[in-house]
Amino acid sequence: MLGLLDLFDGEENAVTVTIDEMHERLGYTRSTLYRYLKTLTDAGLLTSLPSVGFMLGPRIVELDYKIRTGDVLIRAARPVMEELAAQFRGIALLCRRYRLEVMCVHQESGTDLIHSSYERGRRRSLLHGAASLAILAYLPDHQLRKFHGQAPGEFAEAGFGTTLKDAKAMLREQRQRGWVSTRGDVTPGVTGIAAPVFDAQSEIIGSLSLTLPDGQIQARSLEDIAERVTFCAGVISKTIAYS
Structure with missing residues (x-):
């Protein structure tokens, strides 16, 4: 039913x-x-x-109203998202892992220069966009195997190589860095920077990302912004754990 x-x-x-x-x-x-x-x-x-x-x-x-006002993840993320979007004049997105996809659950905008179509309730593949890749990198091994087994061609098209071993190697590098950035992967002319969000058991539940116009990004500032996004994602994770 x-x-x-x-x-x-x-x-x-x-x-x-x-x-x-x-x-x-x-x-x-x-x-x-x-x-x-x-x-x-x-x-x-x-x-x-x-x-x-x-x-x-x-x-x-x-x-939906009860979720927006009562969801622990959104309540923990909203203050840092507002600050992040205003500080860097971008769009902050909070995404949640949903089966083998990713769903946007909250958005905060600090600019009129760009618009994100990735609004609350929209799903996307785990293979495209910084918000998705920051989750994919921490997917449990058995789920990654299942996902790759279902769509090996999609992994190859997304640049993860032709084998599961290739994909694991690339995802391991992303985990070691602690954040992910993509340029024009989903929307032309913008750069996405994302970091993982974990629950109290240190399991991946979502990601925090910041979308900026390419013109605002330079090599040094990318590192600085990524460090800030990662810090904010950590604040959300700790807030959830303490809750």
């Missing part, structure tokens, strides 16, 4: 879905489908409009 919610995937711009589309994509009998829809609608997770179809319901909006 909860699988019906996966049909409303923002990445595919699926804002509304009709019963016929649900029946075609899921293959449920209509009696089962109607029963599931009634349950989800009664719970406020779905709502419908005549001649339009079903869409996510008001309960989803309520839950």
